[in-house]
Amino acid sequence: MATMTKQQIGGILARQGILIAFAVFMIAFTFANPKFLSVDNVLSVVRSSAILGVMALGVTFVVIGGNLDLSVGSMMSFSTIVVLDLHDSIGPFLAIPAMFAMTLCLGAFIGFLVGYLRLNSLIVTLGMLSAIHGLTLTYSGGKNMDIADKEGTWFSVFGQGTALGIPVPILMFIALAAFLGIVLAKTAFGRKVYAVGGNGTAATFSGIRRARTVFLCYLLSSGCVATAGLMQASRSLGSQNTVGQGLELGVLAAVILGGASLLGGSGTIFKTVIGVLILGFIQNGLLLMGLQFYVQFVVTWVIIILAVWLDIAAKRGKLWSPLA
Amino acid sequence: ETMKIGITQNNVGVDSYQTTYEKAFIAAAAANADVEAVVLDAGGDVARQIAQVEDLIQQGVDAIIIWPTNGEAVIPAVRKAHQAGIPVIVTNSNIAEAGFDFVKSFSGPDNVTQGARSAEIMCEKFTAMGVENEAKVVHITGQPGYTTAIERAKGFEDRLPEVCPNVTVVDTQPGDWNREKSQQVMEAFLVKYDDIDGVYAGDDNMGVGALNAAKAAGREGIIFVGATNFAVGYEAMAAGDYWGSIYQSPVDDAEAALKTAIDVLGGKEVPFLNYFDTPKITQDNMGDYTKPVF
Amino acid sequence: MQVNKSSNALKSGAIWGFIVLELIFFSIAGEFLSLSDKAFMDTENMLLLLKQSAPIGIIAMGMTLVMVNGNIDLSVGATFAIAAMILLDSMTWTVFAGLGDWVIPVAWVLALAVGTLLGALNGLIVWKTGVDAFIVTLGSMLGFRGLVFMVNGENPTSHLNWTLVDFAEAKFLGFATATWFLLAVTLVIWFIMAKTVHGRNAYAIGNNREAAVNAGIRVGPHMVINFAIIGFLAALSAVVFYSESGSVNPNDGQLYELWVITAVVLGGTKITGGAGSVIGTLGGVIAIQLLRKGLGHIGADTSTVNLVIGLILIAVLVLDRQLNVRGKEELKV
Amino acid sequence: MTDPVLRLENIVKTFPGVRALDGVSFSVMPGEVHALMGENGAGKSTSMKVLGGIYQPDSGDIFMGEKKVTMSGPLEAKSMGIVFIHQELSLAEELSVAENIYLGELPRKSFGRVDWARLADQTNAILKKLNVSFDAKTRVGDLSIANQQMVEIARALTVDAKAVIFDEPTASLTDAEKVVLFDVIADLKADGVGIIYISHRMEEIFKITDRISILRDGQYQGTVVTADTNEEAVTQMMIGRALDLSRNATHHDLGDVALEVRGLSCGKLYQDVSFEVRRGEVVGFYGLIGAGRTEIAETLFGLRDPSSGQILLDGQEVRLHSPADAIARGISLVPEDRKGQGLILGMSCRDNMTLPQVDTLKAGPFVAERAEIDIFDQYRARLDIRTPSWKTQAGNLSGGNQQKIVIGKWLSMQPKVLIVDEPTRGIDVGSKSEIHKLLRELAAQGYAVMIISSEMPEVLHVSDRIVAMYSGRIMRTFTSDEVTEDNLIQAISGIKSGQAA
Ligand SMILES: Nc1ncnc2c1ncn2[C@@H]1O[C@H](COP(=O)(O)OP(=O)(O)OP(=O)(O)O)[C@@H](O)[C@H]1O
Ligand SMILES: Nc1ncnc2c1ncn2[C@@H]1O[C@H](COP(=O)(O)OP(=O)(O)OP(=O)(O)O)[C@@H](O)[C@H]1O
Numbered sequence A: 001m002a003t004m005t006k007q008q009i010g011g012i013l014a015r016q017g018i019l020i021a022f023a024v025f026m027i028a029f030t031f032a033n034p035k036f037l038s039v040d041n042v043l044s045v046v047r048s049s050a051i052l053g054v055m056a057l058g059v060t061f062v063v064i065g066g067n068l069d070l071s072v073g074s075m076m077s078f079s080t081i082v083v084l085d086l087h088d089s090i091g092p093f094l095a096i097p098a099m100f101a102m103t104l105c106l107g108a109f110i111g112f113l114v115g116y117l118r119l120n121s122l123i124v125t126l127g128m129l130s131a132i133h134g135l136t137l138t139y140s141g142g143k144n145m146d147i148a149d150k151e152g153t154w155f156s157v158f159g160q161g162t163a164l165g166i167p168v169p170i171l172m173f174i175a176l177a178a179f180l181g182i183v184l185a186k187t188a189f190g191r192k193v194y195a196v197g198g199n200g201t202a203a204t205f206s207g208i209r210r211a212r213t214v215f216l217c218y219l220l221s222s223g224c225v226a227t228a229g230l231m232q233a234s235r236s237l238g239s240q241n242t243v244g245q246g247l248e249l250g251v252l253a254a255v256i257l258g259g260a261s262l263l264g265g266s267g268t269i270f271k272t273v274i275g276v277l278i279l280g281f282i283q284n285g286l287l288l289m290g291l292q293f294y295v296q297f298v299v300t301w302v303i304i305i306l307a308v309w310l311d312i313a314a315k316r317g318k319l320w321s322p323l324a
Numbered sequence B: 001e002t003m004k005i006g007i008t009q010n011n012v013g014v015d016s017y018q019t020t021y022e023k024a025f026i027a028a029a030a031a032n033a034d035v036e037a038v039v040l041d042a043g044g045d046v047a048r049q050i051a052q053v054e055d056l057i058q059q060g061v062d063a064i065i066i067w068p069t070n071g072e073a074v075i076p077a078v079r080k081a082h083q084a085g086i087p088v089i090v091t092n093s094n095i096a097e098a099g100f101d102f103v104k105s106f107s108g109p110d111n112v113t114q115g116a117r118s119a120e121i122m123c124e125k126f127t128a129m130g131v132e133n134e135a136k137v138v139h140i141t142g143q144p145g146y147t148t149a150i151e152r153a154k155g156f157e158d159r160l161p162e163v164c165p166n167v168t169v170v171d172t173q174p175g176d177w178n179r180e181k182s183q184q185v186m187e188a189f190l191v192k193y194d195d196i197d198g199v200y201a202g203d204d205n206m207g208v209g210a211l212n213a214a215k216a217a218g219r220e221g222i223i224f225v226g227a228t229n230f231a232v233g234y235e236a237m238a239a240g241d242y243w244g245s246i247y248q249s250p251v252d253d254a255e256a257a258l259k260t261a262i263d264v265l266g267g268k269e270v271p272f273l274n275y276f277d278t279p280k281i282t283q284d285n286m287g288d289y290t291k292p293v294f
Numbered sequence C: 001m002q003v004n005k006s007s008n009a010l011k012s013g014a015i016w017g018f019i020v021l022e023l024i025f026f027s028i029a030g031e032f033l034s035l036s037d038k039a040f041m042d043t044e045n046m047l048l049l050l051k052q053s054a055p056i057g058i059i060a061m062g063m064t065l066v067m068v069n070g071n072i073d074l075s076v077g078a079t080f081a082i083a084a085m086i087l088l089d090s091m092t093w094t095v096f097a098g099l100g101d102w103v104i105p106v107a108w109v110l111a112l113a114v115g116t117l118l119g120a121l122n123g124l125i126v127w128k129t130g131v132d133a134f135i136v137t138l139g140s141m142l143g144f145r146g147l148v149f150m151v152n153g154e155n156p157t158s159h160l161n162w163t164l165v166d167f168a169e170a171k172f173l174g175f176a177t178a179t180w181f182l183l184a185v186t187l188v189i190w191f192i193m194a195k196t197v198h199g200r201n202a203y204a205i206g207n208n209r210e211a212a213v214n215a216g217i218r219v220g221p222h223m224v225i226n227f228a229i230i231g232f233l234a235a236l237s238a239v240v241f242y243s244e245s246g247s248v249n250p251n252d253g254q255l256y257e258l259w260v261i262t263a264v265v266l267g268g269t270k271i272t273g274g275a276g277s278v279i280g281t282l283g284g285v286i287a288i289q290l291l292r293k294g295l296g297h298i299g300a301d302t303s304t305v306n307l308v309i310g311l312i313l314i315a316v317l318v319l320d321r322q323l324n325v326r327g328k329e330e331l332k333v
Numbered sequence D: 001m002t003d004p005v006l007r008l009e010n011i012v013k014t015f016p017g018v019r020a021l022d023g024v025s026f027s028v029m030p031g032e033v034h035a036l037m038g039e040n041g042a043g044k045s046t047s048m049k050v051l052g053g054i055y056q057p058d059s060g061d062i063f064m065g066e067k068k069v070t071m072s073g074p075l076e077a078k079s080m081g082i083v084f085i086h087q088e089l090s091l092a093e094e095l096s097v098a099e100n101i102y103l104g105e106l107p108r109k110s111f112g113r114v115d116w117a118r119l120a121d122q123t124n125a126i127l128k129k130l131n132v133s134f135d136a137k138t139r140v141g142d143l144s145i146a147n148q149q150m151v152e153i154a155r156a157l158t159v160d161a162k163a164v165i166f167d168e169p170t171a172s173l174t175d176a177e178k179v180v181l182f183d184v185i186a187d188l189k190a191d192g193v194g195i196i197y198i199s200h201r202m203e204e205i206f207k208i209t210d211r212i213s214i215l216r217d218g219q220y221q222g223t224v225v226t227a228d229t230n231e232e233a234v235t236q237m238m239i240g241r242a243l244d245l246s247r248n249a250t251h252h253d254l255g256d257v258a259l260e261v262r263g264l265s266c267g268k269l270y271q272d273v274s275f276e277v278r279r280g281e282v283v284g285f286y287g288l289i290g291a292g293r294t295e296i297a298e299t300l301f302g303l304r305d306p307s308s309g310q311i312l313l314d315g316q317e318v319r320l321h322s323p324a325d326a327i328a329r330g331i332s333l334v335p336e337d338r339k340g341q342g343l344i345l346g347m348s349c350r351d352n353m354t355l356p357q358v359d360t361l362k363a364g365p366f367v368a369e370r371a372e373i374d375i376f377d378q379y380r381a382r383l384d385i386r387t388p389s390w391k392t393q394a395g396n397l398s399g400g401n402q403q404k405i406v407i408g409k410w411l412s413m414q415p416k417v418l419i420v421d422e423p424t425r426g427i428d429v430g431s432k433s434e435i436h437k438l439l440r441e442l443a444a445q446g447y448a449v450m451i452i453s454s455e456m457p458e459v460l461h462v463s464d465r466i467v468a469m470y471s472g473r474i475m476r477t478f479t480s481d482e483v484t485e486d487n488l489i490q491a492i493s494g495i496k497s498g499q500a501a
């Protein structure tokens, strides 16, 4: 009986390791600075995490499907610049769908290369990181892109608006996370993503169209990126060409922190959301403690490894790896 | 006989200043029938920049303009050009003194002075408001490790206590030349400090990011001062949200560099330190300046 | 006993074929677009190419070993920066003041030791915690970078030692010092991977970790050694490069990991481990450097360079796929 | 009397939710071939993994000779002279045969170099003993599964073993290779090595083993001397009841032709293959490994493009571009390689089983999980799948139970044409006869069934007609009345009927 309960505890730990880690950090930070858990601060952290978070939702699909996406940061810059530019030229009503269409084309291109041509996703998306950056610079001529009439546009609602007292970006993040969480966990498409990432050959042998599934993952990811770009553009109504630069690693870190294996086949949307929040709150918590940015680097290092370690240690029931 | 001039820039595309610089340089070179230019970008990577200098030497250009990624690391490469008989002109941010023997001239802004002037702008405004004895300032710096960021920060932090000894800088964090990053940093500052009177940002992109954060949080009465007046900054000044900045034109910067190179090749005497002026711009005098194009 | 040379040769053949294409293209395009009178394929220029390939190339050799082993190291750029900082800073330490130019070898050893230790630290964490190498090194990419700033603040660390510069700029048999280091490292790593028990075990572990464990290979210590080697090589790359340039920004080496991995994968190393060769990696490194150099030669502007480099990476993969299709009989999975 | 080489005493091992071993005790004498038998999931592989240092037991002791030992890892087990030939292939595909055989103990020269010459010599000597067609330099990934199994077996000959464990070594071997393996075992036996031999094939057990220990549900059932017992008695001990081996659901009327193949070729893999399968019929495909049977099956499942020829379903010519196409037209394939092609090891048993139907099992926009569980429960009962729950990851099931999941997956599709490739590889006797019965039943219900098998008794037992293949061509098609073991062997060896004798 004793072993049973021990196993049950182990099981709970295994499933919720990352949540427990999250709780520990939150408590520690709150002790360090009571303002940390104030409504304002929490809302502000979640709001600024929402953009990275929305991107991470899409990348979760890509990673579970057994691939990587390093191009999301650069693609987000592209979406942001494009929608800002089009806002003034054709108006927000047309600008938003036009920007989505263009971003989805980029996603489709990557999906075609990785899914149908079976090219290595790391290199393809690394190549696209550079290529899309070039595209953005060509599009904007390298200039900052700003909306002329910042006060008079309803476009700001996606980044700055509030509904029911909650900032719209947070609501969008929650809604999208819930929707994609259900898609991944409950629909046939979600099941196929797990199958393709878990064992692509066996999935093909089970009649799953592997190429199409991978393609759709990238398409979905680019849709999330476009949403993030919309939120970003709307938040500041103007942008640099480099606004998304470097976000790809943050996104990947969040997805991994959420326990998705880079080999594919595992991970959940819920855990990715936790991963996003952990990263957001760490950064904010350390800022509030007044630590130098480089201390943040070091602490983030330690926390990433500790969190993932805790998670897998709980799963295997042993702290140290049994590897000889 | 055309002059072949090669330039290696620091990191085009990292912000619109550098991109506008590149475009202006190409335009100026094209406008001059005697000049052929090859324009390279080091992407912020010192190894790539050194390789580009070597390539330019190998291609046999007549003059090399360099916007150093690191003011000391490029010295041996610059020496090679010097030894190959190719004059070198440094642009935008200077190389270290050990390399002065190998370059003909420096042309660009004086970043330390810029930082100092930002401090003065801020102090003057505080004095006008009568808060010069209690004001608290937060400082958002550029990307850590970049010469421009370091020099501006130094100029500001050294000058502020001289002009406004009772103003305190309560916190400093980098905003990486990035509006979004700066906005996030400012959000945390706003939570952490109930009383912030001024924000100094290493450039207007970051300054406007901080301004956005303050607006979203509904915090009023904060004095924002930046540097490198971008179009966004100019507009925010026009709207009355943003107090002041430093007027610096990448077009002037690029044209000055090219002109210096042409003068050197033409055998003219050029001063070694060729600073172009970067005046203060505030809500009060902004009418004297046209809106920046970048 | 290496297996089936022909199929491996074909796999890494794509990259050499691509290098030839690049050379032809830039030579022809250079005739029309370059402002230089000199040909692209000038000997001087090609020697320069080898030298300029060294910083990425030296690290890429270590990455080949680590990736064949089934791991990856994203922290090499940060290790590179730390080693450079130690190298340049230590030459100014008062303890070494009496050494004169003998401080140089001391600084070298110090920098290399630090790089090796950081690499071993990564390896040890991967081994003992069982956390995936990608995650561990993604973390240390940040952490090591933080250490750089912590030790020396935001300012560049500089110590221009002209003796050192002269050594670094010296040429022997036409090859620059950095080229010699690149070639030597390539040779040594090739030897390790192709000839030694350690190297063959690296392939075995990357191929089928469970089988290697079952066969009694001590997989953990083996990985630590490989991480130590790549840490050492990242430091060596820094030592070679900064001996010449004499100043390091705390940001230096950023994105190196991505370029290094790109070169390694272009060179035919499997990202999942178990297959790959140092010679292919050398090809990958040269191909990338050639691309940069060539685009500069024909005067492409920044946005074009970004666009083209990205698309070319993809084109190489497509070419590689074309060379490796086995025909219509292939199982369609 | 001599001491045993190896003795297990009261070994207990639990996994989350499963008591895999519950007091396992037996001993192996020098020069003895000791069989370990039990149903799928009885704990055979697990007890061997405990012996091999791969798992640590929760309690219980292991003795080697007099001495009590603990196996903290594979390295330790190996150093004590225990060699383990795994049930699931444990090879590095990119490396050569020689490197795989000597994995972990490559001969060294100075500077840590591999002594390639010595390695080649040693390997070739072993390969010669095994009488195989490949050499030391061949890349293992280029070998057939059977040859890869021979590479695994070769490892037993590399060290001075005290005890050798063979975990289902013959599951993918042909008769010829089996003979070689039995010679190897005889040699080891003569050298006084203790051998543990796991297999589900009774005829082998009775041919080569001296004693048999039996496990059921992780519990030790006893040890018997092979010469003193018989198949029925052993089966009784394994499954707790007697087994009905008759071929039921025998004759029924054949329906229309469901599948017809005309002059089908696929490059060098097979040429000019023509046959038909009627509803209600089981057609067996028999041949040596490499005869091209699997490739035909893969073509019929849309996984390969034929270079010429036609495939007709119900008289209509079809082009199959992908398995999805094939499935839509009612074709199912139980593939040969369960780990690589059959299962997604990290997925639950249920999700694996219903994977081909996720698009059709719908409850509104969602997958109908209730219906999935029903399907799973139905086939769990029908195939006697031993798993703690439908949530268990497929990778944690015993080999035989994994195979059953794959079979269940395709049976639950209720296909028009069911193709099974080596369906009973690694399946215990009880379940095997259950699967045979099931195939016959399906035929009786009007399914067209193709079975590819390398086990002659199996083909003979379940097929209505048998297609004999040799080197990519059909040599002859037998009806069940015509076929004998002799003329079948002749046909698959490339000897045309009439040429023989
Ligand atoms: N790693 C594991 N995690 C959880 N359960 C396991 C694990 N390995 C084995 N089991 C369980 O232990 C039991 C015994 O499995 P084992 O592989 O020993 O069976 P076996 O007798 O070898 O069967 P087969 O004849 O099918 O190979 C099974 O119920 C199996 O599901
Ligand atoms: N001469 C050969 N040498 C090495 N490998 C071979 C040879 N012929 C075929 N193979 C490989 O052996 C594997 C099995 O062959 P194939 O599937 O054609 O045989 P099969 O008749 O289906 O036999 P089985 O199903 O009994 O394995 C294939 O993967 C094939 O690539």
Ligand SMILES: [Mg+2]
Pocket: D044, D045, D046, D087, D167, D398, D399, D400
């Ligand atoms: Mg087993």
Ligand SMILES: [Mg+2]
Pocket: D293, D294, D295, D336, D421
């Ligand atoms: Mg077969």
